[in-house]
Amino acid sequence: MNQVGTDAKSLKQVRMLFGNQQFLLLLVWFAMVAFFTAFNSIFFSMAVFGNILLDWAPVVLIALGQTFVIISGGIDLSVGSTVGLSGVVAAFQMQHMMTNGDNQWLAIAVGTLVAALVGIAVGLVNGFLITKTKVVPFIATLVTMGAAAGLAIVYSGGAPVGGGPDKAIELSVPWFGPFSTPGLIVVGIVIICGLFLHLARFGRYTYAIGSNEFAARTAGINVNRHYLKVYALSGLLAGLAGMFFYCRLGSGAPTSGYGGELDAIAAVVIGGAALTGGIGRISGTVLGALILTTTTSGLIIIGVAPDWKQVVVAILIAAAVLLQGNKNGSRGGSK
Amino acid sequence: MSAPLYEVRNVSKKYGSVVALDGADFQINAGEIVGLVGDNGAGKSTLVKILSGAHKPTSGEIFLDGVSQGWDSPRDAIEAGVETLYQDSGLAPHLTVSANVFLGREKYVAGPFGKLGFLDNKAMHKEAHKDLERVGIAVPESNRSVSQLSGGQRQAVAIGRAVSWASKVIILDEPTNHLGARQAGEVLQVMKAARAKGLGVVFISHTLPHVLDVSDRIVVLRLGKIVANAPTSEFDAEKLLGTITGLNTL
Ligand SMILES: Nc1ncnc2c1ncn2[C@@H]1O[C@H](COP(=O)(O)OP(=O)(O)O)[C@@H](O)[C@H]1O
C-alpha cells in the first residue's frame, strides 16, 4: 500500500516535470523496450517490432472506437465479439466469391466492406438499445457481446472459415519498415480519428456529452443521434479489426477477437481516459495499445509466461488511474 | 392588447404520480422582467424546462409571438430565440469557456474542412471573449477549461452564454445562487440590460430583495399552481413571503 503511495507520488513528480501525460507514456514505453532488450537483445530488432505492430494494429483499431465511446461516458463490451463475427461473415463472402472465380482483390475489397457493415450493424444495435430502450451501455453492449459471439460460433460451426483469397495473407507482410499494408491503413485511420476527435465537431460533441449530457442536450445537440454515431463508429472499427485478423490468419476465426474488448478498454484507460467521460486522447490510446502489445511480446521473448501480461496490465491500469486521481485532486485543491 | 411575447396556457406536468405543475398560465412580454418565485418543489424548474423545450408538458399549450409551439427539443426553442440558464449548471466542465459559449453553434474553418466539421477555435475564442465582455461580465480566459473556474465564474459564463445568444426570451433559473453580493449585483445589471434590449426576461430566485428590485411583475407558484400574478408594486417583502408560504393570499 505504502509502496503504491510513494510510487504514485514520484510518478506525479515525473508528470509535473514533463507536464504531459502522453510524454510520460512514451517514457514508459522506452523503459519497457530498454528493459526487454537488456534481458534479451533479440528484442531490439525489426522482426520483433514488426510483430508488435501486427499485434498492435487490431488492438488500436478497436481501442480507437472505445476512446470515443469512453469519452462520451459509455463503454462498449461488444467489440471483441464483433471482431469474430465480422471476420466470419466476411470470410464466407470471400469464400463464395473465390468459388465463383472472382478477382482476388475484388474479393478482399468486398470482404472489407462486408466486415465493416457487420460491425456498423452491431454498433447500431448498441446505439438503439442505449438511446431508445434506455438500457445502460454496460448492459446493452454485454447483450450484443453475447449475441455476436454466439452468432459467430453458430454461423461458422466453431471453426475458422478459410477458402478465401490467398492475397489476403500476402498483404500482412511488412514492406515499409515494420509496417504491412493493413498496418499502414490502421495508421491512417488513427490519424483520421485523431483529427475528428480533437479538431472537429464530432469530437467536440463527444466530449460535451461525456462531460455533461444535460448541458449538451440543452445546448441543442442531438445527443441520441450522436450516441448512435459513436457506437456505430466503434462497431465499424471492430469490423475492420475482424478483416485485419482475416488478413493475418488467412481465415475468419469466430474467436479471433476474444478478450479484445478488455485490451481495448485497458489501452484507453492506460492512455489517460476517464471511465466517467469527458477525458481522453487518441495519442494516449495509441501509446496505451503499444505498451500493452509490447508487454506481451516482451514477456515471451525474455521467457516469462505470457500469463504475467495480465499482472503487468493490471499494474499499468492502477498506475494510470492513480495518476488521474492525482490530477483531479490537484485541480480541485488549487482552487 | 397584443399577444404576449411568450406564453403557456393551462400547462401541467406529471412525473409519474407527482404533479409538478398543475394547470399553470404564464406570460412574458418583450422588455419585461418577470420574477418567478415559490418554495422548494413548487414547480419553478419544471416550468422552466417546459419553457425551454427540455421537457414536454403532460398537457397545455405554448405560444411564441402568438404562434402555437410544440418544442420537440431544446434546439427548437433555442432556434426560435429562447435561451435558458438552468439551475443545475448547463456547462460542460471538461470543455473550455469558449467551447461552452459556442456549444451547439460552433464556428467552422473555411473551405472543405469546414464542411467536414473542422472547428475554428481561434475565432470562437475571440468572439466568446467579446460576447462575455459585451454582456458586462468579468471574463475568465476563454481558453481555460470550465472545471478550472470558481463557482461564480462558471455562473458568469453560463449567464453570458445565454444572454449573448438570446434574441427573444431569456430564462434564468436561480442565476445568483452561489454568487457573492458584488457578482449578484452584476447579474441583476445584466438582466436590466437584457430588458433594455427588448428581451423578455424570466428571473427565478429565492432572494426576494433581488426579485423585488429588478422585476416588473411577480408570479408566485405554490405546489404546482400559480397563486399570484401581479405588478411588483403590489408586493412588499412581507406580503411576498406570505404568498409564497401560503400564509396570506393576494
Ligand atoms: N425529473 C423529475 N422526476 C420526478 N420528480 C421531479 C422531477 N423534477 C422535479 N420533480 C418533482 O416535481 C416537483 C417540482 O420540482 P421543481 O420544478 O424542481 O421545483 P422548484 O424548482 O420550484 O424547487 C417536486 O416535487 C420535485 O420533486
Ligand SMILES: [Mg+2]
Ligand atoms: Mg428549482
